[in-house]
Amino acid sequence: MKKQTLNKQILLTGGGTAGHVMVNLALIPLLKEAGYHIDYIGSYDGIEKDLISPIEGVTYHAISTGKYRRYRSIENIKDPFKVLNGIRQSVQLIHKLKPTIIFSKGGFVSVPVLIAAKLTRTPAVIHESDLTPGLANKIAMPFAKKILVTFEETLKYVDEKKAAFIGAVVRPELFEGSKQQACQLLDFNPNEPILLVMGGSTGAKHLNEFIRSQLEVLTKKYQVIHLTGRGLMDESITHPRYRQFDYVKAELNDLLTSADVIVSRAGANAIFEFLALKKPMLLIPLPKRVSRGDQVLNAQVFEQAGFAKVLDEDELSATTFFETLTQIEQETPEIKARMAKRDAKDAIHHVLETIRAHEKHESS
Numbered sequence: 001m002k003k004q005t006l007n008k009q010i011l012l013t014g015g016g017t018a019g020h021v022m023v024n025l026a027l028i029p030l031l032k033e034a035g036y037h038i039d040y041i042g043s044y045d046g047i048e049k050d051l052i053s054p055i056e057g058v059t060y061h062a063i064s065t066g067k068y069r070r071y072r073s074i075e076n077i078k079d080p081f082k083v084l085n086g087i088r089q090s091v092q093l094i095h096k097l098k099p100t101i102i103f104s105k106g107g108f109v110s111v112p113v114l115i116a117a118k119l120t121r122t123p124a125v126i127h128e129s130d131l132t133p134g135l136a137n138k139i140a141m142p143f144a145k146k147i148l149v150t151f152e153e154t155l156k157y158v159d160e161k162k163a164a165f166i167g168a169v170v171r172p173e174l175f176e177g178s179k180q181q182a183c184q185l186l187d188f189n190p191n192e193p194i195l196l197v198m199g200g201s202t203g204a205k206h207l208n209e210f211i212r213s214q215l216e217v218l219t220k221k222y223q224v225i226h227l228t229g230r231g232l233m234d235e236s237i238t239h240p241r242y243r244q245f246d247y248v249k250a251e252l253n254d255l256l257t258s259a260d261v262i263v264s265r266a267g268a269n270a271i272f273e274f275l276a277l278k279k280p281m282l283l284i285p286l287p288k289r290v291s292r293g294d295q296v297l298n299a300q301v302f303e304q305a306g307f308a309k310v311l312d313e314d315e316l317s318a319t320t321f322f323e324t325l326t327q328i329e330q331e332t333p334e335i336k337a338r339m340a341k342r343d344a345k346d347a348i349h350h351v352l353e354t355i356r357a358h359e360k361h362e363s364s
């Protein structure tokens with residue numbers, strides 16, 4: 001009798017910002033270990049291409065995608081056609097690759113893939129890291145088999161029969177950072193305080209400009225690491241106590257570990273990483289007027305839990321900024337004690353178990 005082997009073929013998707021790729025990055029090593037063939041659908045030029053395509057053992061497929069903009073633009077008329085083309089390409093890829101399951105981390109690139117999943121009756125599991133679901137995940141929810149969420153509060157926004165609260169997925173390598181290595185790389189003194197600024201994977205122009213305007217005062221007390229976002233570095237600034245990077249990959253764990261305090265936007269992945277590494281944080285969320293307001297809600301939950309202090313971007317001034325930083329310094333032992341009590345869930349294994357529970361069982 002011919003021996004039957006289980007065909008484990010997974011199709012991953014998600015992108016647009018790094019936040020929509022991180023869970024996939026954490027998942028890929030586990031999937032490889034479990035013997036999956038891994039394909040990834042992303043856009044032609046998004047950050048997911050840069051982060052995923054170099055990974056050995058993962059085949060990256062680029063498709064045409066559209067995006068929803070909150071402002072009037074000619075692109076809003078062209079984009080539905082791009083999405084239609086992306087659906088056609090995804091259906092073709094699904095027919096060719098025959099995945100037993102699709103896992104989506106959200107972002108606009110995932111919309112055509114998930115519509116194609118529905119058309120081809122391929123089971124899909126989705127993950128939402130923000131407190132309120134993003135548009136792509138909202139579109140996918142009715143036909144997803146399971147919706148995994150990072151915030152417990154998200155359960156009230158999704159179909160409770162399908163949803164599971166799993167906590168934050170944090171890449172394991174982030175726990176392996178070394179302050180000493182960071183200080184060597186940066187030529188910083190390990191005995192003096194370090195403040196890290198992160199504007200989110202796509203950067204935050206307003207936050208970047210504000211930090212630069214306060215550098216003289218800030219660097220008197222802190223050595224400053226500034227992650228500006230792609231293409232947003234200001235090469236004209238050279239200061240012995242200031243280092244800027246547009247986007248860091250492998251060294252991120254050292255840089256985060258070295259920080260005594262973090263000033264950041266409130267992207268879901270980043271703030272849970274700071275929490276996992278027990279870093280007190282001052283959050284300046286992306287305002288609701290330029291987004292769907294997800295970061296404002298993420299930040300509120302962290303403030304209520306006593307993990308973060310939050311400043312509205314419209315209230316940001318030298319006075320409010322330095323007053324809030326001083327409060328954080330004074331309360332650091334209590335903040336860290338609250339963070340230490342936080343139950344660290346093994347979220348990434350929950351993702352893998354859910355995938356296994358919902359995939360089609362086909363033999364080859």
Ligand SMILES: CC(=O)N[C@H]1[C@@H](OP(=O)(O)OP(=O)(O)OC[C@H]2O[C@@H](n3ccc(=O)[nH]c3=O)[C@H](O)[C@@H]2O)O[C@H](CO)[C@@H](O)[C@@H]1O
Nearest residue numbers: 017018019022130200201202227247248267268269270295
């Ligand atoms: C503008 C926008 O739409 N932002 C959204 C996007 O944010 P964005 O992708 O910016 O934010 P997240 O905090 O979720 O993720 C950023 C990720 O990039 C990593 N990182 C960052 C800088 C760097 O130099 N190197 C690096 O590896 C961080 O460690 C983190 O894992 O997705 C998040 C999760 O859905 C949302 O909460 C944000 O509102």
